[in-house]
Every structure is written in C-alpha cells, then in structure tokens.
Amino acid sequence: QVQLVESGGGSVQAGGTLRLACVAPPYTYRTCWNWFRQAPGKEREGVASIENDHITRYTDSVKGRFTISKENAKAPLYLQMNRLKPEDTGMYYCAAVRPWRPCTMDTADVEYWGQGTQVTVSS
Numbered sequence: 001q002v003q004l005v006e007s008g009g010g011s012v013q014a015g016g017t018l019r020l021a022c023v024a025p026p027y028t029y030r031t032c033w034n035w036f037r038q039a040p041g042k043e044r045e046g047v048a049s050i051e052n053d054h055i056t057r058y059t060d061s062v063k064g065r066f067t068i069s070k071e072n073a074k075a076p077l078y079l080q081m082n083r084l085k086p087e088d089t090g091m092y093y094c095a096a097v098r099p100w101r102p103c104t105m106d107t108a109d110v111e112y113w114g115q116g117t118q119v120t121v122s123s
Helices: none
Strands: 005-007 010-013 018-023 032-038 045-051 055-058 066-069 077-081 090-097 110-113 117-122
Touching: 005 090, 018 032, 018 090, 018 117, 032 077, 045 066, 045 077, 055 066, 077 090
Parallel strands: 010 117
Antiparallel strands: 005 018, 018 077, 032 045, 032 090, 045 055, 066 077, 090 110, 090 117
16 A cells, blocks of 8 residues: 655645645656645545646646646655635645546546645635
8 A cells, every 4th residue: 555645734824835745655656646635524626736747737726826846756746835815725635646547636546645734724
C-alpha cells in the first residue's frame, strides 16, 4: 500500500496564503497528480491537476489564486494557495492517478490518496 503524506495545512484569515506539500515513496512514479478538497457535508471535488510535471489544470474557483507544481518525478507535489477565501475551507487531499488513465480530476481514476490536511480560512 502506497502512502502519500500531506503537510502544510492550517488556519488563516481570508486573503492569506498556505502552501501544501505531498510526499510519495521514491518508487511511486505517475504521470498525473491531483489535489482534491472536501468541505463538511459536501462531495470531494478536484482542485488542480498536473500532468507530466508541467501541464496544469484548475477548477474555475481557484484559477489565478492556486498553483500546482511538481518539479520532477521524484519531487514533492505542491499546492500554493494565495488570496484564500472562506469557501476554500476543507480537507485537502493529494492523489496519484492510475497509469494510462486520462489526467482529469475524477476520483474514480485515483489509485493512491493521502490522509488529508485541514485548511481553514476565516473571514
């Protein structure tokens, strides 16, 4: 069982900044990585994806504020979150997509999940 480990969550005021990190075991090579989030009482939603370490996609609500990055196959996955809003509050999960699956933010294509890190944004 592959364990992804997230870090970097916390509590900030609206307008603040957080940087999430996700570390995978060295042998976990995947071409597509995602960040998801889940607010209380809501479904888990895709936030950002990165394909082949450079092709990035974002859900509309975070475009221009969040940046997903992964320098190379062995590097950690990051999510830089700027100008945070209260509606960004939730548990954030990193995820590795199954090989040969399209790089979309679909939970059905995820092979490995992290344990989650909480992000709380107050107004």
